[in-house]
Amino acid sequence: MHDFITPPADFSLRNNYDKVIGFFSHFRSMAYNDRAFDRPFGIEFAALKKVAPGAALMLAAELYRLQRFVGRRLSAIRQDEWDPEVRRTLQELGLFKLLATPNVYPVMRRDDNPSLEIIEYSVDAEVDGNKCGHLLDCLAEIAGDLPAQNFIYDGLIEALKNSKHHAYSEERWYGVEPGTWFMTGSYDRFERQLTAAVFDLGVGIPATLPRSGLWEHLRPILSLSGSDDAKMISAAMEYGRTRTHLQGRGKGLPIMMRLLDHHPGYLRIVSGKGEAVYDSLTKSIHETSHAESIGGTLIEWSIASDRRN
Incomplete structure (x- = not known):
């Protein structure tokens, strides 16, 4: 069983700074504490409806750091529930290539x-x-x-x-x-x-x-x-x-x-x-x-x- 962190639907620092940064603060508190390895957690990517480049770059950096911290590759789960345009944007940005995510469904460019x-x-x-x-x-x-x-x-x-x-x-x-x-x-x-x-x-x-x-x-x-x-x-x-x-x-x-x-x-x-x-x-x-x-x-x-x- 995973605990899920829900990002704001409008994932943009320009339009939604407080909620996006609040999400990252929650993410860091879940990822880097004494009990971080006791219970797995994930990001509810299905909640994302719009992803701006700056916030997406921050997300890539945070996931890159987390992957180094846990010492293993992160997996993409429940991909069929993700917004198709969000999944396409993240793929074109190279997020899954950066993380070498092993189980990503291909998306048409x-x-x-x-x-x-x-x-x-x-x-x-x-x-x-x-x-x-x-x-x-x-x-x-x-x-x-x-x-x-x-x-x-x-x-x-x-x-x-x-x-x-x-x-x-x-x-x-x-x-x-x-x-x-x-x-x-x-x-x-x-x-x-x-x-x-x-x-x-x-x-x-x-x-x-x-x-x-x-x-x-x-x-x-x-x-x-x-x-x-x-x-x-x-x-x-x-x-x-x-x-x-x-x-x-x-x-x-x-x-x-x-x-x-x-x-x-x-x-x-x-x-x-x-x-x-x-x-x-x-x-x-x-x-x-x-x-x-x-x-x-x-x-x-x-x-x-x-x-x-």
């Missing part, structure tokens, strides 16, 4: 001209430019060569470096090799929109900022505006947007922000209990404070392509 093309998950604990290069090759094949491609590459590399060198302190148990990052990407043909996302299970940007080279510049700003997680992320984004010659830990944000000099879109960072979104059209940053921590850092770029077929 979308037709020859789908509106959404998805790049399967990548995971590593090293910063390998070839991983980004492969994703960019796939995106270029889908969407054509982009003038901003070099900036996308640089931004992804910097995000992976941040995960590798700064996200994982030596004071905590993470369940994965320090430096582990997860990445995916997609192209929406109808919206003509490219998206790339990176997630890590580390301590979060607000926890690492005081040890970074940016802190001496951000501290005066934060002393005036407050220093909750959202404001810390927003201050780092704003400082990075207006500086192009930062060194070390500080140079990632300018690269990420410059992606949006070439195409309309946004940069979204969710870390700790804070969220900040930079909109290239309004040149503004919107902050949101949350009650619960995301349990890592999610960085997402969404860039509209000007290319016409």
Whole structure:
């Protein structure tokens, strides 16, 4: 007999943050405690009706960590009750390939001209430019060569470096090799929109900022505006947007922000209990404070392509 955890039907951080993060908190409390091996538990995937890429990337990371923790492959159960589109999305994202799930029923892929093309998950604990290069090759094949491609590459590399060198302190148990990052990407043909996302299970940007080279510049700003997680992320984004010659830990944000000099879109960072979104059209940053921590850092770029077929 299994105990089942029920995720929210709308599995989206943007639309349903509190319920999605509440699900992950419940999941972690069930998975990592003294009695975790006494009674098996599962996720009621049949409850899912819509899965957004960011939340799905987090789910992949959590299941990857759990599988390493229990030391065996996870199984997919009651698959006939899952929503067909959700099962197809998870398959196309590469969730079952990432986990080497042994008993997944195959699902027909979308037709020859789908509106959404998805790049399967990548995971590593090293910063390998070839991983980004492969994703960019796939995106270029889908969407054509982009003038901003070099900036996308640089931004992804910097995000992976941040995960590798700064996200994982030596004071905590993470369940994965320090430096582990997860990445995916997609192209929406109808919206003509490219998206790339990176997630890590580390301590979060607000926890690492005081040890970074940016802190001496951000501290005066934060002393005036407050220093909750959202404001810390927003201050780092704003400082990075207006500086192009930062060194070390500080140079990632300018690269990420410059992606949006070439195409309309946004940069979204969710870390700790804070969220900040930079909109290239309004040149503004919107902050949101949350009650619960995301349990890592999610960085997402969404860039509209000007290319016409």
